[in-house]
Amino acid sequence: MDICDYLARRGGAARSGELQKAGFTRTRVARAVALGLLVRVRRGVYALPGETLVAGVLAAGGRLTCLSAAPVYRLWTLNEPSGLHLSRSHPTRMPGVVDHGRPKHPRHQWLPVLGLADVLLHALHCLPELEALVMVQSAVGAGDVALDFLYGRCQGRRNGRARSVLDLAIPRADSLLEVLANVHFARAGLRVRRHVFIPGVGEVDFLVEECLVVETDGSTHFEPKSIKRDQRRNNRSIIGGYLVLRYYYEDVIHRPEAMVAEVQAVLRVWRRPGNSGAGNLFA
Structure with missing residues (x-):
């Protein structure tokens, strides 16, 4: 195998011992270095030109974890990592590096990345609540890890905050917008059912207080065919006696208080005398 192909399959960098094996x-x-095909990052670490992430991790003597490992496992994230989240055998202070504990579970087979279990456990103890939640939710929803397994690794008083994040995970979320909207609705005291099938409409993201359909729309909903489909679903929902609100990434991520306030305002209108409930608008 060509040495460049070998490195490309391993994130663009490797230690000399791995290359010899x-x-x-x-x-x-x-x-290869003399020809410019490889770059010697530091003693014992070689990389393809321009490949910086994995090379930097190897040069720092660690493995990616927490938020920095999310792209490897295709986990949902809210923010790009600022600096590197690493697990290192002998951590020393380095600018832009967040050090985590040593791994307790099997590591990635060939990339300098911790295993998914350690990545999620580190996220639960490091990241803000909702950032950790979306990572856990995406892994649990994909069937890559069991929620009970994570609970089992988060026992004891020191893990109370981690367990509180796990408590927010739901059996199914088709997007990070769903899981976050669910948290905001629940904390507002709203009675919510998720993934409800409405005859003539299909499955909706949320049915709030049995009268208000709330949909959380990602980028795919901006395609022309999706826009027409969603508008027709809105029409059928209203004909069936439901009110409808739709929210987008900016609403759920950056304006959750405004989103909840609008939902509550619509519910107040619905509860006025004369509104007899879902399904009876056209009776």
Whole structure:
């Protein structure tokens, strides 16, 4: 195998010991460096030109974890990591590096990344509540880890905050917008059912207080076909006696208080005398 192909499959960088185990001699590595095919990042660490993330991790002597490992496992995130979240055998102060504990579970087979279990446990103890929640929710929803497993690793008084985040996870969320909207609605004291099937409409994201359909729409809903489909679903929902509100990324992520306030305002209108409930608007 070509040494460049080998590195490309491993995130763009590797330690010299790994290269030797793969059959690439020191002479061959040195020749690749001389030809400009590889860059010697530091002693014992080589990378493809321009590959900085994995090379930086190896140079720092660690493995990615927490928010920095989310892209490897395709986990939902709210924010880009500021700096590197690493697990290092011998941590020393380095600018832009957040050090986490040593791994307690199997690591990634070939990338310098901790296993999913440790990544999530580190996130639960490091990140703000909702940032940790969306990472856990995406892993649980994909079936990559069991919620009970994470609870089992978060026992004791020191893990109370982590358990409170796990308590917010739901059996199914099709997007991070759903899981976050569910948290905001629940904390507002709203009675909510998720993924409710309404005849003639189909499945809706939320049915609030049995009268208000709330949909949380991601970027795919901006496609022309999706816009027409959603408008027709709105029409059928209203004909069936329901009110409808739709919210987007900016609403759920950056304006949750305004979103909840609008939902509560609509419910107050619905509860006025003369409104007899869902399904009876056209009776």
